[in-house]
Amino acid sequence: MLRRSVIVTAAVLAAVLGVQTGAQAAPAPGSAGAGDVYYPKYGNGGYDVANYDIRLRYYPDTDRLTGTTTILATATQDLSAFNLDFVLATQSVRVNNRPAGYARRGDHELVVTPARPVAKGEQLTIVVQYDDVPSEVVASGFTSWNRTPDGALAVNEPEIAWWWYPSNDHPTDKAGFDVSVLVPDGVEAISNGVPTRWAQPVIGGWDRWSWRQDKPQAPYLAFLAIGDFDTYQDTSADGSPIVSAYSRRLAPATAAAARSSVERTDEILDWEAGLFGPYPFGARGGVVTGAGDQGFALENQTRPVYDGQSFARGSNNSLIVHELAHQWFGDSVSVGQWKDIWLNEGFASYAQWLWSEEQGEGTAAEIAAYVYSEVYPADDPFWQVLPGDPGATRLFDGAVYDRGALTLHYLRERVGDETFFAILRTWAETQRYGDGTTPEFVALAERISGQELDGFFQTWLYTPERPDLGVSTLTAPVRPRSWPAIVAARH
């Protein structure tokens, strides 16, 4: 570390003094994308973020959001300019204590030009001030900021960060997060991680809510839920904070059903830790929004956000199992490319099958047989979508979930239970707080099983037809009792 910092200091000095060295290239703009094949402009090149400090004030009556976000980053090349992904009206940008130039380019790129070039390895402090009405800011044809009757939700995938803080918006650049929100007295503002200030009164009828996420987090997994919520705080056996919140707009029976599921979060995390290895984060909990507010659940890191509608007909533990399994597969281990989305959704879906087996509502083998032969007959267009390369417009297609889970189930049958769970645990451990791609997962499965599995994964992930299982395994599958709940939790 010391040797590296000496080299960095020399590079910084060279840049500041304008010294030309033979090996040094001229500073150049960082790229406008992180190299994602589906979303070439998502994320940016040239720097690596360590922390976001997001300080906001939100006016529920008008949906006005004002804020200052401070980004701590390190330049990964000599930079003359760099991009942030951001769409709100910006008042000022400062880089390393000097006003910087900035300009909108395309529909979600903010190009920042520092007053002086930044050398590779140099620390960057980027301060962005902004003021806008996010629900009225359209980018790529939509806004993901969701204004509700009593507040707002910043919950979506893959695009949500653009509407509330500037970022390097790709799962491969994770960072710590501090989120601090000023809201009118009586309004709750919930986010990820540990609450560091709980409704701290501020002069003039405003309260400050502050949250700290100290484990690396992908930008899209940061969330805000502002509105009228009933909140509950507890502590897990290991001392970690448990925070759950329920919209006060929920019907009483729905709120009770939601609580009966979400309050089992700690227990379900323990069960999943037994399968996948230690829970990668400390803080935990869940947020339940008004019925129909966003229409889906999302695995926001440490604290998934559920739509109240999911509990309108009673408790829904399968959904909790799905979103919590994402804490290992999706949040701690994120996709290296968005095309690898089955590594999130196939795994979280398979956790539901395992939960069904645990609950005596149908074994994973019974669910697999039913899905394969009854839910999706061979001529169903379902089999045309490739879980390993679904295309950007089918990122959340049913095949990503159900064929992804089938892939894992038939991998399990092929390598045996002990090897299969060793593969899952090793994946969660070796890629923890980072990301992974399908080829990396295939290589790991081959290494641990000692089997050549290219053909197996080619068939299950990349072939537009129903794989041939052989008829003997498919005698008259019946619908497992858990199937409706599994389908309802396809999020």
Ligand SMILES: [Zn+2]
């Ligand atoms: Zn999911």
